[in-house]
Amino acid sequence: MRIQAAHHHHRRLRLACRRTGRRKRRRHYQDQELSIMATIGFIGLGIMGTPMARHLQDAGHTVVTSKFHIPPRQELIDNGLQFAETPKALAEQVDITILMLPDTPDVKDVLFGENGVSHGLSRGKLVIDMSSISPIETKEFARIVRGTGAEYMDAPVSGGEVGARNASLSIMAGGTSESFERALPLLQLIGKNITLVGDCGDGQVTKVANQIIVALTIEAVSEALVFASKAGANPARVREALMGGFASSRILEVHGERMIKRTFDPGFRISLHQKDLNLALQGAKSLGISLPNTAATQELFHSCAANGEAGLDHSGLVKALERMANHAVA
Numbered sequence: 001m002r003i004q005a006a007h008h009h010h011r012r013l014r015l016a017c018r019r020t021g022r023r024k025r026r027r028h029y030q031d032q033e034l035s036i037m038a039t040i041g042f043i044g045l046g047i048m049g050t051p052m053a054r055h056l057q058d059a060g061h062t063v064v065t066s067k068f069h070i071p072p073r074q075e076l077i078d079n080g081l082q083f084a085e086t087p088k089a090l091a092e093q094v095d096i097t098i099l100m101l102p103d104t105p106d107v108k109d110v111l112f113g114e115n116g117v118s119h120g121l122s123r124g125k126l127v128i129d130m131s132s133i134s135p136i137e138t139k140e141f142a143r144i145v146r147g148t149g150a151e152y153m154d155a156p157v158s159g160g161e162v163g164a165r166n167a168s169l170s171i172m173a174g175g176t177s178e179s180f181e182r183a184l185p186l187l188q189l190i191g192k193n194i195t196l197v198g199d200c201g202d203g204q205v206t207k208v209a210n211q212i213i214v215a216l217t218i219e220a221v222s223e224a225l226v227f228a229s230k231a232g233a234n235p236a237r238v239r240e241a242l243m244g245g246f247a248s249s250r251i252l253e254v255h256g257e258r259m260i261k262r263t264f265d266p267g268f269r270i271s272l273h274q275k276d277l278n279l280a281l282q283g284a285k286s287l288g289i290s291l292p293n294t295a296a297t298q299e300l301f302h303s304c305a306a307n308g309e310a311g312l313d314h315s316g317l318v319k320a321l322e323r324m325a326n327h328a329v330a
Contacts, residue, residue: 039064039082040186041090043110043117044100044131045072047266048157051164052100052130054079055189066090067110087111091120096186097127103275104133111141123149128183130171132156132211132272134279135204136286138174142200151179152200156207157191158214160268168192172210174203208283211276212294215314217251219297222318225259230327236260255315259329267313274301274310 039062042053050073053063057079065072066084084090087110091097097117101107107129111117117127127145129138129152142152153175163169169191173180180196187194197206224247228238239256242248258264277298284291303320304310312319322328 038062038096038186039094041065041084041094041097041117042100043067043087043090043097044102044106045076046070046100046102047161048164049100050076051161051167052098052169052190053081055167056186057081059189061186064090064094086115087113087117088115088120091117091125091127095125096183097125098186099127099129099131101131101133102272103131104137107131107133107141108137112144118145118148121145121148121150125150126153126179126182127151128153128155128186130155130157132207132276132279133204135201135208135283138204139201142175151176153179153183154200154203155183155187156203158207158210159191161266163191170210171195172197172203172206174198174200174205204279205283208276208280211273212280212291214251215273215277215297215301215317216293217249218255218314218317219293219300219321221249221252221256222259222315222321225256225329226318226321226325226327229329230325235329255313258313258315259318262330264309264312264316266311267315269310270301270304270312270314270316271310273314274298274305277301 040056042049042056042063042065045053045065045068053076057063057076062080062082063076064082064084066087066089072081084093099107099110101110109116111127121127127150129141138154142154145152153173155171155173157163157169157171159169167190170193171187171191173194173196175196176199177196184194197203225235225239229235239252239260242252277294280291280294281298300317300320303323304312304316307319309316309319318329
């Protein structure tokens with residue numbers, strides 16, 4: 001009898017497990033279906049935002065936008081882009097709002113200005129800021145948004161226009177694990193290397209660190225190619241040789257070629273990298289630390305801007321060193 005009872009007990013357990021598995025699979029498919037039908041707010045359809053929003057559209061999402069200085073590209077309109085009269089109205093009609101704006105004041109205005117996003121938020125909604133802005137102000141923005149009952153996540157990106165077009169951006173997220181899991185299916189349509197670094201603000205800290213590394217590496221590649229070229233070596237062949245050694249990097253590969261071929265169309269503009277290094281230097285001051293090479297590289301960007309080159313791709317930093325050397329790499 002005990003054996004028979006045990007048999008029936010195990011059978012009940014197996015049936016219960018099957019039912020639980022079916023419920024989980026059903027919820028999974030329901031979540032997928034809801035995800036496919038989602039309506040997503042997206043404010044900031046510029047060089048980066050346009051391809052990012054297009055990936056969301058191509059996956060079946062409806063994208064709604066509002067408050068733009070430059071009219072959205074026709075490709076988004078042809079693909080079903082919808083318009084809300086104000087950011088507040090946009091936030092009221094969607095559950096998830098994505099921002100991709102140039103600088104901290106722009107994000108502050110869209111979130112908290114008259115008829116801003118925050119005025120249309122309520123419990124259950126999520127704001128994802130993918131701009132590159134101040135980590136300190138991001139924490140304050142998150143505090144205010146959470147006060148409405150909504151959730152906030154910062155998720156700045158790296159990879160430039162090419163990464164945005166190819167949906168291969170690196171995404172550095174700050175927020176709760178619940179918000180991250182909720183946002184992840186959308187982020188996976190936009191990027192590949194997606195990391196939850198910590199709570200709100202930590203994504204922006206990571207992006208600032210990224211921009212320090214990128215700027216200093218561009219400066220190093222610029223110095224190396226100016227040196228090699230002025231010494232009489234063929235800079236294209238020098239770059240090719242270096243690509244096979246320990247000095248190899250994505251920046252040497254892509255931006256080294258730009259410096260040699262003089263293709264400085266952005267890309268990522270010098271003016272935007274100046275903004276990011278300002279964030280780094282302001283943060284360093286508040287932390288009581290020194291970033292000497294970041295400061296030196298910022299001065300080279302300032303030199304480019306003073307010579308009317310702020311709109312060039314950030315690989316154009318080489319022009320500042322070329323003026324100092326009285327010699328162009330090409």
